[in-house]
Every structure is written in C-alpha cells, then in structure tokens.
Amino acid sequence: MSHSVNKVVLAYSGGLDTSIIAKWLSDTYGCEVVTFTADIGQGEEVEPARAKAQAMGIKEIYIEDLREEFVRDYVFPMFRANTIYEGEYLLGTSIARPLIAKRLIEIANETGADAISHGATGKGNDQVRFELGAYALKPGVQVIAPWREWDLNSRESLMNYAEKHGIPIDYQKQATKSPYSMDANLLHISYEGGILEDPWAEAEEEMWRWSVSPENAPDTPTYIELTYENGDPVALDGERLSPATMLETLNKIGGDNGVGRLDIVENRYVGMKSRGCYETPGGTIMMKGHRAIESLTLDREVAHLKDALMPKYAEMIYNGYWWSPEREMMQKMIDASQEHVNGKVRLKLYKGAVTAVGRSSEKDSLFDEKIATFEDDEGSYNQADAEGFIKLNALRLRIAAGRKG
Template sequence: MAKYNKVVLAYSGGLDTSIIIPWLKENYGCEVICVAGNVGQDAELTGLEERALKTGASKLYIEDIQEEFVYDYVFPTIKAGAVYENKYLLGTSFARPPIAKRIVEIAKKEGADAICHGCTGKGNDQVRFELAIKAFAPNMPIIAPWRIWDIKSRDEEIEYAEAHNIPIKLTRETNYSKDMNLWHLSHEGLDLEDPMNEPLYNKEGFLEMGVSPEMAPDKPTYITLSFEQGIPVALDGKKMDGVTLIKTLNKIGGENGIGLADLVENRLVGMKSRGVYETPGGTILYHAHDVLETICLDKATQHYKQQIALKFADIVYDGQWYTPLREALSAFVDKTQETVTGDVKLKLYKGNIINAGVCSPYSLYSEEIATFGEDEVYNQYDAQGFINLFGLPIKVKAMLDEKRNENK
C-alpha cells in the first residue's frame, strides 16, 4: 500500500468509519483527521468528538451545512419534482454531494494526501462521494477500505471493533444499516433483506421519526404550506427558514404516520436492494408542491417537466450533482417555478395526505370557464370543429381501411 502522511476521513461515528480509523493507521501509518457533515442527524453528533479521538483520530471537524443542504440541494430537487422509481425521495442521495464538497475543502486546508470514505463496494454512496471529490479535487487519491480490506461482512466489522476495543452502539441483533439526516432515515439489512418480510413498524425502536399509520391519532391534522417561486417559506402563516420548516414538518408528519416507504430499488452498481425510508416532512412538501403546480403551470410545461423530473432523479441518485446537465436542468426548473407561488391546505390522517384546498395569485384555473353551470365565456359548439380536426387522422384511416376491405 502507498504511504500517506495525512488522510481526511468522511466520519459518521458509525460502525464502518469507527473501525476505519485504526485500520488506516495500521495500514498507511498516517494521521487521521475526521470530518462529519452536520446535515441534521441530531443525536448522532453527541459525543462524536470524544469517540473519534479515543479511536485514534487526531482531530474532528463537525461542519454545520444544514442550511446549504436544504437551499442548494433539497429545495432544487423538490422544485424539479424528482422522485427515484416513484417512491424514493433521495434523502441519502442529495446529502452526499455537500458533505463531500466540505470534506474536500478541509482536506485542502489541512494539506491532506488522501481522502477516505466508509462506503461499501456494493452501494451507491461510493459513487456519490467520489464523483463529488473528483469535481473539486480531481487529482486527490481516494481510499475506499471496503474495496480492499479483508473484512467481508458487518459481523466481521463488529469482531474487528471488539478486538481493537472500539466502542460501538450496535449489536448483531440491531445491526441495521441506517442513514439519518434532517430529511429522512433509511433502514437496510437484517430481516429487510428478504422482500417477503414485512417491516417491523410497530416494534419499539424501529421507527425513529414517527409512528406507523395504525398508531397515529384518530383525529386529522390540518396544515397550510406557503410557497414562493417553488420554495416553501411558511407553515400556517408563520414564516420559517427551510431547516426549521423541514424539522417542524417532520414532527407533524411523523406523529400522523406520514412518509413511510418500503421499496426494492435498482442501485447504480447493478443490483437490487430493499430499503425502508422515513421521510415525513419531505413527503408533505413534495405533495404540497405538486398540488400547487397543478394550478400554476400550463399543460405543456407541466407534462414536459414530468419528463425532466425522471432524469433529474436519476442524476441525483447517481451522484452526478456537479455536472453541466444537472445545472442546465435546474435552470429549466427555475424558469418553471417563477409562478409557483401560493398556499396549499392539507389534511394529514393516519399515513394519508388529503388535499384540502389550494390557491395562487398566478392560478391558471378559471371557475368561470370550467363550471358545469351556465356561463357566457365558452361556446360549447366550438368543440365540434376541434374534435373533427383532432380526430381527422383516425377518421381518414378508418375510411381507407373500409375501402380496402371492400375491394378484397
């Protein structure tokens, strides 16, 4: 192995990165500087510095990038309407680019020889981290222990930790692979690896951001979200910054059993994986934004934007945030959002989000034109000519088919 004097490690304090610190020192003889990007994982940051230093790191940076995460990554993705494979709201996917960007900044500041991450060789995160690193430090060496060490499983990781007296919070029975930020919590591994197993939503300790729909209150909760140019700015008339708004919606949505997603997704590396996601606030925001667009966007723009959303979701999922195509698509999306301003009222009830009203100063909906009652602005007879022209290709083909059949 190459020798490095100083390595910056993307550090979470979880099982992977905890054992990577002594592994790096043993195999590279290097100083290890840890960097944790605070994207809203809250309790996971408690005691993190002490844990990193005790495990052998010389320093830990805890970088609060929550605001950047929300405004530069989350909100642009909501505005795009990007959802991966109809269910996944990209919680891990768009958190990795800002974390990696900050890690590069610190690596340059510290004069590091390499950057290390704890992503497995089977996952998507290795791609997301490394593409972001390449975007800001194209010549920086990257160390990915899971692709080169002898450890083959999470059980072996626990054995390594025990042998090196590394304190960990996991046991073999609670060893789910989780990722937490202010947007979501993901669960993978253990019983979830079998798609036939129902998630243990009602088991104590499984859900952390809310409750199952069955355990939600019997009384609905009404909320009103306000948007300005596609960005949520207020809840029930109270202005809020993005970070506070998402955290508030997480609490409200979680209490009402909102935002549980169980899916088998197609990973970038070619395999399928099963994950369970908790995204209470995000699910509400996506729903409200979609509702508002139905009255603010014309049909052609709305339908074309749905095609863009599919590509945008793939780009985010595949770690290609820092690319010309993502920037170009965001420019298109921003143009569509210039009139996406207004209020959306929703009813939350036992895991369901039910529309309860929408209004906008830029609404394209006209009750006077759409009414089933009497009106003086629409001549229904005009529809006859429209249908004749719109259906002309169908009529001509049918006429010619009849003629050909007669001549057989």
C-alpha cells in the same frame, strides 16, 4: 492501491466502523488523518465524535452543522422538480451525498490533503455518489475506500481489529444494536438488512422510528397550511420558518399522523436489486403541497415537460451525478419554471394519507373560474369552437382508419 498519501480527509461518523477506518488509514498508508463529521439532521449528537477522534490522536477535526445548507441547497431544489425515483422513493439518502462530497473536497483543499476516504461498502450506491462528486469537484483527488481494500469483512474481524488496536468498543451498545442498517438525515431515515433481505417478509412494527402506524394515528384529521414562494415552502400556518426548521416541523406533524412510510425493492446503480424501507414524513407532505400549488400556477405544457424530464433528473441524483453538467443544466430549467409557483396550499393529514383540500394564489393563479365553470360562462368560452378543435385533432385518426378499410 497507492501508498503515496500524505494526508486524507475521512468522512467520520464517530461510530465503530469509521473509528476503525481512521486507524486503518494511518497504519496502512502511513498518513495523517483529518476527520469530518457533518450534522445533517441524523438525530444523534455529533459532538462526541470530537472526543473519539482526539483519543485516537487526530489533530485536525471538523464537526459542522450543515442542516440549513442541506435543506436549502439540496432538498428544496430537488423537490422543485417533484423528484421521485422509480415511482416511489424520495431520494433521502441520495441527496445528502453531494453535500458531504463537497465538504470533503473543500476540507481537503483547506488542509492540503491529497486524498479523501469514506466508509461506504463496495456493494452499495453511496461509494459511487461520494466518488463521482469528489472527482467532479477535484479531478486529481485520490479516493480510499477501505471496504474495497481490506480483509475485515465480518463483524467479528472488525471487533478483533478494534480490540487489537485499542479502539474503544461499547459492548452494551453493540449488543443492543439494531439488526437493520440505518441512515438518517433531516429528509428521511432508511432501513436495510435483517429480515428486510427477504422481500416477502413484512417489516416489524418496532422497526419504525419516526412515525406511528397509520392504524394508531389520531382519529381526527390534522389540517395545515403551507405557503410557497418560487416553489419552496416558506411558511407553515402563516409562520415563516427556515428551510431546516420547516422540514423538521413537518417531519413531526407527519410522523404523528402516520405519514411517509415506504417499503420498496429498488434498482441500485451497481446492478443489484435491494429491498429498503424509508420514513419521509416531511418530504411526503412537501411533495403533495408542491404539486398542488403547481397545479394552480404552472402552465400545462411546462408542467407536462417537467413531469417527462423528472425521471431522468431523479436517476441523476440516485446514481450520484448531482455535480454533473447535465444536472446543473436541468436545474436551471426547473428553477426558471418556479418563478410563478407562489401561493398557499391547505393539506389534510389523516392516518397515513396526505390530501390537498385547498389551494390559492393571488397573483399567479392560472385558474379562471369564469372559463372553468359549468354554469353560464358569459361568453368567455364558446363551446361551439370545440367542434373544429376535435375534428382537426381527429384528422390523422380518420385517415388511418380509412387505410384499414
């Protein structure tokens, strides 16, 4: 490791681990530490981080509300692609990292810092996401990842370090700390560790924080109506909402109906398999609504091309390549496809399930009832034309069959 660091910007949660990191950076590198705390909807107060940083002698403290930017510029663009990783995961943790990386670099530029630091471990995906983003935005920046350098590799050693250096420990909070490693933002909350490290063990019901169990959800369905403009949900039941307010509201409605729970084993970019549980109620609703309005307004080949490219797009986000030229190129194509994705979707929420039960678009619908009807189609579609269509498409099959004979 290099010791030529003058100032470092630390992604700071205000918790014990990042407080220890702040002190460790100062002692190990003899550098000034700038803290950056982002509110991206994690559901906890971020302002107390200011007092904790001040108590450690930190002079430059950044605390920012990034909820609207997070949903508008990261979550919504991702959902325009109907993005799912490995068939299930809605990428709630992954999509938050490029925004944090961007602000770390911007603050480094503003304060004259020559390094950034984060609290991600050397086993996970987040170290990759933070650092790929940082290097893409500031190639010469130095990145300090304490978990890859120090020898504080147990909870006991961390507590001893905190006590030795006068870092306040809330022993009551530590004693009641969840057995799970959790990460939350406006899109989701994730759970890892504890009994989840056994992929055969079912998650405990008391683990879930955002949703009721589907069994205990209301016995009557909830109906909502989403209005989409250029592929983004802009109104709920006729009321226009900001991006962050939209997602926050859908989280509450979805959670109340048991929507959005997920239990998966995923392939981490660093090479290992990892079992995790997720709650993404609002995102689950948005995904169903978006696919429903696209089904009405998107050309068949455009829709199929998007679906074919989506796994690669999802992989880019999961692996930390949000700021890569290939993701930015693909985003332009995705956004262009959304020009006519406008209209309304009616959704039914019932005991964990989300069902599209209605969709309409006054100007952009490609559904032609005169052609689609099973009744008299009044000359709009000549069924006899299908014979030639079928025979032409069967030509190669008939030739191949003749070869077998």
